Amino acid sequence: PIIEEGKYFLVASDHSMDLHENAKNPKEWNDMKLITSSFVVSHIAASTSLTNNVFTVLVVDQSTGKPISGAKVSLHHIDYRKGNNYRVYGRGTTDKNGFFTTKIGNNESRSLKYVIEDKNSIIDGTAYVYQTGEPQTYSQIKLFTDRAIYRPGQTVYFKGIAHKGKENEFNILKNEEVIIRIRDVNYQEVYREEFTTNEWGSIDGNYTLPSGLALGNFTLQASFASNASGNQTGSTSFSVEEYKRPTFEVKLNLPKEEAKLNDTVSITGNASAFAGYPIANAEVTYAVYRSWNRYWRYFYSSSASQDLLREGKLWTDSNGEFTIDFFAEVDPNAVNNAYYTYEVKVKITDVSGETHEKSISLHLNEVGLSLQADLPNRVFVHEDTSFSVKVVNLSGQEQEGFSGKIEVFIKESQENFLNRIWENPETSKFEEKEFNKLFPYMRWDSYAPNSTDKKVKEINFEVGKEINIRALIGENQGDYTFRFTTFTESGDTLRLEQNLEVIDVYAKELPVTKSIWSFVSKNNVEVGETIDFQVGSSFKNAEALVSVYRNGKLLSQEWVKLNDRHSMCYVIDEKDRGILSYHAILFYEGVFYSTSQTVNVPFSNKKLDIITSTFRDQLLPGQEEQWSFTLKDNAQNLVKGELAAAMYDASLDKFRGHGWSYTLYGGRETYLNWSREWSRTLT
Numbered sequence: 001p002i003i004e005e006g007k008y009f010l011v012a013s014d015h016s017m018d019l020h021e022n023a024k025n026p027k028e029w030n031d032m033k034l035i036t037s038s039f040v041v042s043h044i045a046a047s048t049s050l051t052n053n054v055f056t057v058l059v060v061d062q063s064t065g066k067p068i069s070g071a072k073v074s075l076h077h078i079d080y081r082k083g084n085n086y087r088v089y090g091r092g093t094t095d096k097n098g099f100f101t102t103k104i105g106n107n108e109s110r111s112l113k114y115v116i117e118d119k120n121s122i123i124d125g126t127a128y129v130y131q132t133g134e135p136q137t138y139s140q141i142k143l144f145t146d147r148a149i150y151r152p153g154q155t156v157y158f159k160g161i162a163h164k165g166k167e168n169e170f171n172i173l174k175n176e177e178v179i180i181r182i183r184d185v186n187y188q189e190v191y192r193e194e195f196t197t198n199e200w201g202s203i204d205g206n207y208t209l210p211s212g213l214a215l216g217n218f219t220l221q222a223s224f225a226s227n228a229s230g231n232q233t234g235s236t237s238f239s240v241e242e243y244k245r246p247t248f249e250v251k252l253n254l255p256k257e258e259a260k261l262n263d264t265v266s267i268t269g270n271a272s273a274f275a276g277y278p279i280a281n282a283e284v285t286y287a288v289y290r291s292w293n294r295y296w297r298y299f300y301s302s303s304a305s306q307d308l309l310r311e312g313k314l315w316t317d318s319n320g321e322f323t324i325d326f327f328a329e330v331d332p333n334a335v336n337n338a339y340y341t342y343e344v345k346v347k348i349t350d351v352s353g354e355t356h357e358k359s360i361s362l363h364l365n366e367v368g369l370s371l372q373a374d375l376p377n378r379v380f381v382h383e384d385t386s387f388s389v390k391v392v393n394l395s396g397q398e399q400e401g402f403s404g405k406i407e408v409f410i411k412e413s414q415e416n417f418l419n420r421i422w423e424n425p426e427t428s429k430f431e432e433k434e435f436n437k438l439f440p441y442m443r444w445d446s447y448a449p450n451s452t453d454k455k456v457k458e459i460n461f462e463v464g465k466e467i468n469i470r471a472l473i474g475e476n477q478g479d480y481t482f483r484f485t486t487f488t489e490s491g492d493t494l495r496l497e498q499n500l501e502v503i504d505v506y507a508k509e510l511p512v513t514k515s516i517w518s519f520v521s522k523n524n525v526e527v528g529e530t531i532d533f534q535v536g537s538s539f540k541n542a543e544a545l546v547s548v549y550r551n552g553k554l555l556s557q558e559w560v561k562l563n564d565r566h567s568m569c570y571v572i573d574e575k576d577r578g579i580l581s582y583h584a585i586l587f588y589e590g591v592f593y594s595t596s597q598t599v600n601v602p603f604s605n606k607k608l609d610i611i612t613s614t615f616r617d618q619l620l621p622g623q624e625e626q627w628s629f630t631l632k633d634n635a636q637n638l639v640k641g642e643l644a645a646a647m648y649d650a651s652l653d654k655f656r657g658h659g660w661s662y663t664l665y666g667g668r669e670t671y672l673n674w675s676r677e678w679s680r681t682l683t
Helices: 026-029 432-438 469-473 652-656
Strands: 006-011 034-041 044-051 055-059 072-078 086-093 101-102 111-120 121-130 138-145 156-168 169-172 177-183 189-196 201-209 216-226 233-241 247-255 264-273 285-293 307-315 321-328 339-349 357-362 369-373 377-382 388-393 403-415 451-462 480-488 493-503 516-519 530-536 542-549 551-561 566-571 578-588 592-599 609-614 628-632
Touching: 044 111, 044 121, 044 578, 055 072, 055 111, 086 101, 121 247, 138 216, 138 233, 156 177, 156 216, 177 201, 216 530, 233 469, 247 339, 247 357, 264 339, 264 357, 285 321, 307 321, 369 480, 369 493, 403 469, 451 469, 516 578, 516 592, 530 578, 530 592, 542 566, 566 609
Parallel strands: 377 493
Antiparallel strands: 006 034, 044 055, 055 101, 072 086, 072 111, 111 121, 138 156, 156 169, 156 201, 177 189, 177 216, 216 233, 247 264, 264 321, 285 307, 285 339, 339 357, 369 388, 403 451, 403 480, 480 493, 516 530, 530 566, 542 551, 542 578, 578 592, 609 628
């Protein structure tokens, strides 16, 4: 066995002579056919990461995975402006957590070589580092328009809100001079005016578009008058077009009952005016196209691959309704059990000549139905959760009258649950018993499964009826597989398989056998609620480094023993709003394992509810109306504020959709990308 630490070279040859003797003769050595490899024998391993402009080197013991303190670390880089030699970038020793850290300088971006020394071991590696910018205070003007599209001669009404701040701390800007510009499709300035923000930090104005303008996309821009460079600090766009306002819309409906291949399918539709009355005696021209694919839920195909099945003409009835019948013929050149898409394209023209187009797709195959279950991905043992099963056609329509069976299996992991370092060799110097002693968690046979399914329950189900999960699995945590089976009237079998993770939050042992496992009790949590982060490992005497970040800033970092499941309970505070990131990393038998979880704490304290006090959804042309609104905060307290409201013709969304959004607050997730340079790869 190799005892001394260091770097070794493995040389293999089919030559019968002693390689030591051949090495004395360079010519003979160069003429030989050799296979070479190198490896390092060391009692230390390392991983690196770059977070918040801090470069970290973590040094651990190869055997125990525990951190090594006092290891010497030196960083080097090449400054090609001063030659090709390595220069010292930084040096020091690891702390009690096995860390050596260094701050990355301003505007730095370079490749570093690190060298680690401890006792008789020296290892090295490379890492690329760069600096990311720190959050800066900025000022911005958010702009809104009352519509997204206008005709020449119409008036554009706009509003702007000015704010300043950084990292979720913002204030409105009062009494600020703001310059508003409008630029045409050629980016020429057609409007400019100065405004002063009011006590709510807002401005509003309007501009009538003159006739004769070039049509196209216009830009509304805002900048602060105090900005000497005149750079814009807010913008939005709108269209100027000579459009004709639509007066009616078209709707198409998929069949509610099961549709079948090689059978007649009916697509219904209707045309109705936005004023509510039906469009009768309108001409309907249609075409039906067919395409197919091997796979379900991959229905896209280009028009070039579509086959025209049928086209025709008909008229809407007195209710504005119509029905298109076609025969869902299969393609004789398609593969068996192919999934078909039948696209129906419709063009409707009313008596005034106004035309609208609409299309709808119907997905079919030989079975035409599928099983679905609203089974969650994860439940807790203490929860009382139910689910139901349904049968739907490929268009999502639910079908009635089906029943079937559910088989529930729990995954039983093997003691040797890890993949091998390498696949099964043709010849081995190890016996299985010796291999298991050297690698206690690794499978001898790389093709053997790492778990088996054990049936724990079988019941019958009827579609639409609630099924209690606890009645199926009791209070036993673990990874479960639910297998659903039912039959169609034609004798086809429908199957579905879904997985469920069941966790007992109070148990010490893990719900599954795993190198590293973690979970959080909630992924979205409000202030005042408690979050529980748990981490564990199936390795004996494992230790993990657990780091907690809030919006990118480190809150806590510690090594924890994982003999039992480790739990960290925390009551969410106001300062936690944003994103909490949990990270854990452990080293075992030459391999780094890591896991992470994120928790979103929304800025619900910044949310305002706009409650409509009076509203009428039907008005007569020319009728005057007044709406009233109430503003409340997240605690349902009345608040003072300024409200911007606009009303526009929703039929214009056909040309360009319109909507408002104003989002300032959010969290920043932390990514700890620990390197795997000194980690073995499992197959």
